[in-house]
Amino acid sequence: MHKMQVAGAEVLVEQIIDRLENTIDATVFCLDDVGEIGYRLRDKGVPVIVLGRRPGMDLSVAKKLADEVKRRDIQVLHAHQYTPFFYSAIARIRYGVKAKVIFTEHGRHYPDVVSWKRRLANRTLLQRYADITTACCDFSTKALQTIEGFPKAFTLNNGVDVSDLVPRGDESDQSRLRERLGLDQDRPYAACIARFHEVKDHATLIRAWAKVHQQLPEAHLLLVGDGEERENIENLIAELSTSSNSQLAASISLLGIRNDVPELLRAIDVFTLTSVSEAASLTLLEAMASECPSVVTDVGGNAEHLRHGVDGYLAPRGDDEALAGCLVKLLSDPDRARQFGRSSRARVLDAFDLNDAIGQYLHHFQTLAATHN
Structure with a gap:
């Protein structure tokens, strides 16, 4: 290694x-x-x-x-x-x-x-x-x-280990999980779980989230991870938190490295990954196994794992407009999100154990x- x-x-x-x-x-x-x-x-x-x-x-x-x-x-x-x-x-x-x-x-x-x-x-x-x-x-x-x-x-x-990545459960299970994690019960959440490195292109995600926030001001983005790009990510969030979008910074949380990723994946509404280059993302497979629908960039092996319009959405690399549109679709449509989540887990059980x-x-x-x- x-x-x-x-x-x-x-x-x-x-x-x-x-x-x-x-x-x-x-x-x-x-x-x-x-x-x-x-x-x-x-x-x-x-x-x-x-x-x-x-x-x-x-x-x-x-x-x-x-x-x-x-x-x-x-x-x-x-x-x-x-x-x-x-x-x-x-x-x-x-x-x-x-x-x-x-x-x-x-x-x-x-x-x-x-x-x-x-x-x-x-x-x-x-x-x-x-x-x-x-x-x-x-x-x-x-x-x-x-x-x-x-x-x-x-x-x-x-x-991925499907025995450690259990299905979401019913509404009461979700409610208890969110309470334990300190998440609001009724707020839609998206999360990106990735090291803070330029290949993960958090900048495109932040720009996309600024657009999402304008349409869904109650939605919240969780960034899980750490790395050399942290300062640049924080600076971009501050830069985009203008007078017309003054609450943007409050809608994004940088959580650092977490040991409860499986629980987070079950509690959030959408997983997202905006890499400019990717092969086989284990975190994407973990999200799919957790019945979490995903919005990821159409790079590398992502399209071999996630079926567009079946398990989630693929967006072009670096296209914050398209990414924002896909995120809004899923965050505002719980029924579609649940459908994509169930098909995602079935996909992992079939091919990625x-x-x-x-x-x-x-x-x-x-x-x-x-x-x-």
Whole structure:
């Protein structure tokens, strides 16, 4: 991994380790730092080793990785994202590591530009050292095949734990939940649960919410997360809270990082995500499993998960006008929101169960370990 921060791929890694604790002996290697989830894993007794990558191409990382893999007799390296794969491949090529490698791609940059040198290196050499190459959605798989030079890549869908993400229940259940969370009973709520990073494009959401607020002044937006964009988000809210929209700031709450996300998803009316780039958003799948209708940007794998007009709405990237229109539709139509929410959960149960995803990863671990020498 790069760093075991609170984000989708990192959460998946923790879930794999937790679910397979009696089957695999896991060690986590981080290129850059431990991260919140890394410290949590250390508390559980899982080794989390920071390789201390320096700026630029740091081949000493591959040497450190190789030494640890050999010392620990690791059979399979599961590299999440391209840079961890690159150093895993170099550890095999240059330092004689025998461990098999799974390369999993989770997301893509926007714009998706890859240098010709990287493409050439992948096609002519590096892709041979990925014994299995997977991506978490068809969008990322296609990019690996056509842009990166991994022709054998295939899709292994992410999943969420549906046992932890229960349906909404009836009105009395909702009332008790909102009271416990400190939410108003009759106020429509939308929530964005995402790290405060420029790729999540909170700016478009804030601009859209200014339009929503003019039509639905009683509606409230919850922003769950934190990160380097927090100050910019706060400044934009203040900037848009003009005399003609003076109550905008009061209609938006920045809640920070929360440990009660499943409860929030059951209590709110609409989940929204405005990323400029996305692969398979675990938070979107969690919202869908919680019977929460969603309004998300039509990027990456979002359209593979959410069916427009069935589970929620897709809006063009960066289009605050379209996004606002979709939010108003759902926030002002509880019957449609409930219908979308029920179909969302059915969609997750059918295609995105965490048990299925982890079962497939375990199969690949065992298959590769059997060929380790």
